[in-house]
Amino acid sequence: MKQKLLAGLVAATLGLGAGAALSQAPAPGKASDDVVKIGVLTDMSGVYADYGGPGAVTAAKMAIEDFGGKMFGKTIEIVSADHQNKADVAKNVTQQWFDRDKVDATFENLNSAVAIAVQGLGKEKNKITVVTGAASSKLTNEECSPNSGIHYLMDTIALGNVVGKAIVKDGGDTWFFLTADYAFGHSLEKDTGDVVKAAGGKVLGAVRHPLSTSDFSSFLLQAQSSKAKIVGLANAGLDTVNSIKAASEFGITKNQNLAALLMLITDVHSVGLNTAQGLYLTEGWYWDMNPETRAWAKRYEERMKKKPNSNHAAVYSSVMHYLNAVKAAGTDDTAAVLKKMKETPINDMFAKGGKIREDGRMVHDMYLFQVKTPAESKAPWDYYKLKGTVKGDDAFQSLAMSRCAALKK
Amino acid sequence: MDKRTKILYGALLLVALAAPFVGGYPIFLMKVLCFALFACAFNLLIGFTGLLSFGHAMFFGSAAYFCGHAAKAWGLTPELAVVLGTLGAAIMGYFVGWLAVRRQGIYFAMVTLALSQMVYFICVQAPFTGAEDGLQSVPRGKLLGLISLRDDTAMYYFVLAVFLFGFYVIYRTIHSPFGQVLKSIRENEPRALSLGYDVDKYKLLAFVISAGLAGMAGALKALSLGLASLTDVSWQMSGEVVLMTLLGGMGTILGPFLGAATIITMQNYLSGFGSWVTVIMGITFVVCVLAFRRGIVGEIAYRLKAK
Numbered sequence: 001m002k003q004k005l006l007a008g009l010v011a012a013t014l015g016l017g018a019g020a021a022l023s024q025a026p027a028p029g030k031a032s033d034d035v036v037k038i039g040v041l042t043d044m045s046g047v048y049a050d051y052g053g054p055g056a057v058t059a060a061k062m063a064i065e066d067f068g069g070k071m072f073g074k075t076i077e078i079v080s081a082d083h084q085n086k087a088d089v090a091k092n093v094t095q096q097w098f099d100r101d102k103v104d105a106t107f108e109n110l111n112s113a114v115a116i117a118v119q120g121l122g123k124e125k126n127k128i129t130v131v132t133g134a135a136s137s138k139l140t141n142e143e144c145s146p147n148s149g150i151h152y153l154m155d156t157i158a159l160g161n162v163v164g165k166a167i168v169k170d171g172g173d174t175w176f177f178l179t180a181d182y183a184f185g186h187s188l189e190k191d192t193g194d195v196v197k198a199a200g201g202k203v204l205g206a207v208r209h210p211l212s213t214s215d216f217s218s219f220l221l222q223a224q225s226s227k228a229k230i231v232g233l234a235n236a237g238l239d240t241v242n243s244i245k246a247a248s249e250f251g252i253t254k255n256q257n258l259a260a261l262l263m264l265i266t267d268v269h270s271v272g273l274n275t276a277q278g279l280y281l282t283e284g285w286y287w288d289m290n291p292e293t294r295a296w297a298k299r300y301e302e303r304m305k306k307k308p309n310s311n312h313a314a315v316y317s318s319v320m321h322y323l324n325a326v327k328a329a330g331t332d333d334t335a336a337v338l339k340k341m342k343e344t345p346i347n348d349m350f351a352k353g354g355k356i357r358e359d360g361r362m363v364h365d366m367y368l369f370q371v372k373t374p375a376e377s378k379a380p381w382d383y384y385k386l387k388g389t390v391k392g393d394d395a396f397q398s399l400a401m402s403r404c405a406a407l408k409k
Numbered sequence: 410m411d412k413r414t415k416i417l418y419g420a421l422l423l424v425a426l427a428a429p430f431v432g433g434y435p436i437f438l439m440k441v442l443c444f445a446l447f448a449c450a451f452n453l454l455i456g457f458t459g460l461l462s463f464g465h466a467m468f469f470g471s472a473a474y475f476c477g478h479a480a481k482a483w484g485l486t487p488e489l490a491v492v493l494g495t496l497g498a499a500i501m502g503y504f505v506g507w508l509a510v511r512r513q514g515i516y517f518a519m520v521t522l523a524l525s526q527m528v529y530f531i532c533v534q535a536p537f538t539g540a541e542d543g544l545q546s547v548p549r550g551k552l553l554g555l556i557s558l559r560d561d562t563a564m565y566y567f568v569l570a571v572f573l574f575g576f577y578v579i580y581r582t583i584h585s586p587f588g589q590v591l592k593s594i595r596e597n598e599p600r601a602l603s604l605g606y607d608v609d610k611y612k613l614l615a616f617v618i619s620a621g622l623a624g625m626a627g628a629l630k631a632l633s634l635g636l637a638s639l640t641d642v643s644w645q646m647s648g649e650v651v652l653m654t655l656l657g658g659m660g661t662i663l664g665p666f667l668g669a670a671t672i673i674t675m676q677n678y679l680s681g682f683g684s685w686v687t688v689i690m691g692i693t694f695v696v697c698v699l700a701f702r703r704g705i706v707g708e709i710a711y712r713l714k715a716k
Binding site for chain 2: 096
């Protein structure tokens with residue numbers, strides 16, 4: 001009897017589900033509520049909290065304040081959440097923002113898995129998603145979403161391009177790679193290696209280390225014995241930091257230079273100049289480039305008590321660009337705003353002559369930096385010297401190379 | 410089942426059926442159900458057999474990948490994809506269990522943890538998992554090839570139906586003679602052995618059922634959220650399910666459900682607090698261990714009995 005009862009219940013729920021599916025025709029797009037509301041989704045507490053985190057939320061708030069705080073006579077609203085580096089939490093929160101909380105666009109979205117999940121959701125719900133913190137080039141290739149997604153800061157292709165081209169030009173023509181042994185590391189190694197070879201350099205070899213290892217000694221000894229001028233670090237996060245520390249302990253940095261493919265000023269800050277000196281790295285922005293960047297960094301520092309990194313600047317710039325586009329379009333309708341965003345060049349403290357391409361890629365100049373020695377550094381956070389600038393069109397993947405299916409007619 | 414329990418189950422079922430219509434957010438509810446099933450499956454092992462597996466995420470996560478891959482790359486219908494994920498996890502459970510049940514206590518936990526870490530690294534390396542990007546945009550497909558599950562409410566009822574099935578399997582297992590043997594093993598293993606029960610075989614079977622149901626939960630999650638990621642196979646996930654079970658009440662039937670609902674609600678609705686979420690969860694756990702060691706449901710049941 002009990003079995004039958006339960007079987008009946010299961011059948012009934014299935015039936016109910018079917019009924020719900022049939023009765024609910026695809027919902028028509030809701031007319032926009034006249035409040036402009038943006039969401040900032042980031043890692044507030046985990047490993048990337050310095051990279052995005054509270055700083056990114058502050059940057060977005062600064063953009064809203066600088067814009068005037070009001071749109072069409074109503075206060076611009078902002079919500080933020082911690083995705084804890086979990087794609088499912090990110091998806092859950094973002095969906096709630098879109099479905100219930102009337103959020104018009106989300107920003108930041110660091111962490112590749114999170115970014116791809118959020119961008120996919122934006123595509124489904126027809127909402128603008130701007131990714132700054134994540135570097136996966138899939139965002140504008142396999143997983144692209146030309147009608148809703150924007151990738152604002154660097155991607156892995158640009159990182160490899162800039163480091164490869166600029167360093168070879170600077171004389172670093174023999175390379176050895178220290179690669180994290182998984183898909184991300186492999187593609188970084190391959191892409192950068194190709195760039196180095198195309199620029200006339202030579203790749204002498206590579207060694208692969210397991211993900212999240214703490215002992216780099218044997219790998220670094222191989223790098224040392226290769227006698228390559230440049231040791232390219234095709235890894236990320238803690239692995240990069242650990243390999244730099246180990247390289248400095250082994251004295252590798254005396255004869256060879258390290259080139260980090262994915263590293264930020266906040267990482268340099270945590271490693272310290274003594275250890276990181278001489279390191280090559282690439283970023284899209286640095287606080288000490290011109291009076292405009294310094295002025296913005298100063299205002300940011302007053303609030304956050306530390307200097308901003310390129311991600312924070314990109315969040316500010318992207319939120320500002322979005323708000324200007326909404327104002328110009330006179331509506332917060334996704335298609336109209338996105339059209340304005342793509343039409344209008346970006347000229348602010350973050351980028352000069354930046355443009356958003358049809359695949360959603362924001363093309364802007366990228367810079368090669370070398371970390372200063374402790375003697376060269378005059379002030380706290382005075383870490384980089386500029387070694388080269390790569391024009392946006394040379395740094396990022398060309399549209400012709402794009403694997404974005406939605407662009408192919 | 411006495412009358413009071415029946416009324417309780419009936420009321421819960423009504424709440425579950427009505428939830429999406431009285432303001433429950435379907436995506437969130439689905440997630441709660443998936444983790445509740447995961448915790449219930451885990452509870453079958455720790456609460457009723459006395460085996461602490463510290464690697465249950467490997468079944469949860471692998472099944473999510475199996476199911477996601479089957480639905481995305483092979484275009485399988487959702488019910489088949491879930492079945493495939495469940496079977497995959499059960500088969501893994503057989504091999505892991507076969508190795509692990511030979512040891513007891515901390516060694517059992519360490520064996521499961523070690524194997525789960527191996528699975529994690531396979532997931533980082535394997536081509537179809539997408540490594541740190543995760544397996545994304547998994548389609549929900551059409552149930553039996555007919556009913557589209559794109560609508561969140563429809564998907565919710567599918568998840569609820571599968572959850573009820575899984576919950577029923579666990580309920581039957583616990584209340585069967587087989588379940589009685591499991592409990593006797595939990596209470597006193599040498600004694601069960603001396604009574605002539607092949608203890609290892611019973612433990613292995615319990616392990617396989619638990620792994621399969623954990624896999625079913627993972628497969629459901631992959632479909633309802635449309636993604637499978639490394640988070641699902643990481644050791645933190647194994648830890649989270651322990652937390653859910655302990656908080657709700659180990660060895661009670663409804664405890665894991667309540668524990669999962671509490672933890673997921675906290676993760677979701679407190680995410681605005683940023684870094685404080687983990688602190689709040691930590692404090693909750695400490696309070697739970699210090700003040701009501703039997704878990705929420707366990708404590709309520711104990712108080713009711715004491716009266």
